[in-house]
Amino acid sequence: xxxxSTKADDIAGILEDEIVGGAIPPGAVLRxxxxxxxxxxxxxxxxxxxxxxxxxGLVSFEPNRGVRVRSISADELREAFLVxxxxxxxxTEVATPKMTPDDLAEMDRIERxxxxxxxxxxxxxxxxxxxxxxxxxxxxxxxxxxxxxIYRVAELPLVERIAKGARRTFIGDRAWRARAELDxxxxxxxLQHRAIREAISAGSAQAARTLAREHVLSSNRxxxxxxxxxxxxxxxxxxxR
Amino acid sequence: xxxxSTKADDIAGILEDEIVGGAIPPGAVLRxxxxxxxxxxxxxxxxxxxxxxxxxGLVSFEPNRGVRVRSISADELREAFLVxxxxxxxxTEVATPKMTPDDLAEMDRIERxxxxxxxxxxxxxxxxxxxxxxxxxxxxxxxxxxxxxIYRVAELPLVERIAKGARRTFIGDRAWRARAELDxxxxxxxLQHRAIREAISAGSAQAARTLAREHVLSSNRxxxxxxxxxxxxxxxxxxxR
DNA sequence: TTAGCGAATTCTGGATCCAATAGACGGAGA
DNA sequence: TCTCCGTCTATTGGATCCAGAATTCGCTAA
Numbered sequence: 001x002x003x004x005s006t007k008a009d010d011i012a013g014i015l016e017d018e019i020v021g022g023a024i025p026p027g028a029v030l031r032x033x034x035x036x037x038x039x040x041x042x043x044x045x046x047x048x049x050x051x052x053x054x055x056x057g058l059v060s061f062e063p064n065r066g067v068r069v070r071s072i073s074a075d076e077l078r079e080a081f082l083v084x085x086x087x088x089x090x091x092t093e094v095a096t097p098k099m100t101p102d103d104l105a106e107m108d109r110i111e112r113x114x115x116x117x118x119x120x121x122x123x124x125x126x127x128x129x130x131x132x133x134x135x136x137x138x139x140x141x142x143x144x145x146x147x148x149x150i151y152r153v154a155e156l157p158l159v160e161r162i163a164k165g166a167r168r169t170f171i172g173d174r175a176w177r178a179r180a181e182l183d184x185x186x187x188x189x190x191l192q193h194r195a196i197r198e199a200i201s202a203g204s205a206q207a208a209r210t211l212a213r214e215h216v217l218s219s220n221r222x223x224x225x226x227x228x229x230x231x232x233x234x235x236x237x238x239x240x241r
Numbered sequence: 242x243x244x245x246s247t248k249a250d251d252i253a254g255i256l257e258d259e260i261v262g263g264a265i266p267p268g269a270v271l272r273x274x275x276x277x278x279x280x281x282x283x284x285x286x287x288x289x290x291x292x293x294x295x296x297x298g299l300v301s302f303e304p305n306r307g308v309r310v311r312s313i314s315a316d317e318l319r320e321a322f323l324v325x326x327x328x329x330x331x332x333t334e335v336a337t338p339k340m341t342p343d344d345l346a347e348m349d350r351i352e353r354x355x356x357x358x359x360x361x362x363x364x365x366x367x368x369x370x371x372x373x374x375x376x377x378x379x380x381x382x383x384x385x386x387x388x389x390x391i392y393r394v395a396e397l398p399l400v401e402r403i404a405k406g407a408r409r410t411f412i413g414d415r416a417w418r419a420r421a422e423l424d425x426x427x428x429x430x431x432l433q434h435r436a437i438r439e440a441i442s443a444g445s446a447q448a449a450r451t452l453a454r455e456h457v458l459s460s461n462r463x464x465x466x467x468x469x470x471x472x473x474x475x476x477x478x479x480x481x482r
Numbered sequence: 483t484t485a486g487c488g489a490a491t492t493c494t495g496g497a498t499c500c501a502a503t504a505g506a507c508g509g510a511g512a
Numbered sequence: 513t514c515t516c517c518g519t520c521t522a523t524t525g526g527a528t529c530c531a532g533a534a535t536t537c538g539c540t541a542a
Contacts, residue, residue, distance in 0.1 A: 055296030086327040
């Protein structure tokens with residue numbers, strides 16, 4: 001079954017990844033003509049893709065002006081973490097009684113890898129080694145993989161969709177600038193994962209829920225640190241062409 | 242300030258209302274040509290509007306086939322209520338310490354009106370009077386208005402957007418078919434509103450949170466009843482033209 | 483020198499046109 | 513009669529074309 005797709009969908013997917021990945025920075029203006037040249041299509045599918053991005057809230061749409069990548073404010077970021085905290089708590093609670101031994105084993109495997117990566121990250125942060133973007137990305141992915149097991153077991157597609165949408169407001173790469181301050185927070189993250197896993201293993205849905213909620217909320221603290229060290233970097237380049 | 246808007250946005254807005262309001266039933270196929278004739282525009286803005294609806298999850302998009310209004314399954318409906326329960330709980334908790342006397346007064350006003358409407362509805366349900374759609378709509382709106390005060394005070398736009406998105410999966414009119422069974426649930430709804438209001442008034446954010454969560458979850462029970470009485474009405478008309 | 487005004491340019495929004503796909507219809511053969 | 517296959521039509525996806533809005537730029541005048 002060759003899953004058919006339209007060019008508009010392909011383009012939207014690519015742009016989506018680039019925006020959430022930070023390749024296209026917040027505040028950037030997306031020109032239809034430029035995009036149509038880049039993807040070697042006409043402006044029609046490009047515009048449909050942009051409509052989708054706008055509906056997803058990734059870009060803001062100003063009639064007769066153009067679209068620009070939305071830069072999230074500190075408030076929005078905080079709120080996104082609140083939402084994630086509630087929904088991850090819910091997913092964890094629901095997933096706990098549904099966990100099979102296989103699922104738990106998978107969580108263990110991911111958690112071990114996550115622990116290793118965390119150690120490496122902390123080492124780098126301590127020794128002041130040059131930043132290793134690939135390592136950070138891998139750490140992030142392992143982090144997400146841990147939570148993804150929970151989502152998969154919970155079988156709550158709507159919750160998963162919303163939570164992952166809120167997840168993307170964390171523009172990964174930026175955290176690096178503040179990595180020196182993040183040492184203990186890295187460690188805390190790892191410990192929390194273990195606590196969640198143990199609560200699930202013990203079959204305590206309520207404890208797992210509470211731990212998951214606190215886990216996300218303390219990630220929020222991590223973000224606060226990042227925002228502080230970043231300072232007021234929020235410049236809005238204007239519509240200039 | 243004459244808020245400019247594109248035709249695509251206008252069309253999307255209208256279709257959105259019609260879909261969530263039930264004027265366009267789930268399973269209906271939306272033909273581009275038909276819509277373009279109806280709105281007296283070309284197919285271009287229609288397609289952009291449909292893209293937006295697809296991104297919002299209101300319709301499903303099948304390449305080279307068309308779009309159809311998504312019919313929510315019982316599982317999806319249940320999940321939407323879980324999400325709403327968590328987010329309303331969050332919003333209520335956040336809103337509680339921010340409530341001003343004016344806000345509380347407004348809640349009182351709405352609650353009184355809601356109580357009256359609830360009584361009328363219960364009377365109708367008991368006496369088996371002919372269904373009064375306008376009354377039900379008004380009841381629903383008063384219900385939403387109550388919660389909207391909380392959202393406004395909480396100042397969490399993202400939470401509000403998501404929760405209201407989940408809210409719309411409740412296709413209002415259908416509930417009527419089961420109204421006889423809903424008598425006590427109506428009453429419960431009213432009592433819960435009062436309890437939430439009192440907890441907020443007392444400044445107990447945690448109690449308000451718990452009450453709000455239970456309130457939405459018991460609405461879920463209401464929906465279960467509706468679904469049961471509705472039976473398996475889920476027909477998928479196929480793509481036939 | 484600078485403020486204001488108007489033309490020119492650039493870009494978006496929408497309409498129209500063409501290509502490609504999917505389902506419907508109908509005929510031929512087993 | 514039923515199945516298979518080719519054709520035909522309805523409908524979507526994408527390209528191109530045109531109109532209108534917004535910004536830029538340059539000219540004029542105070």
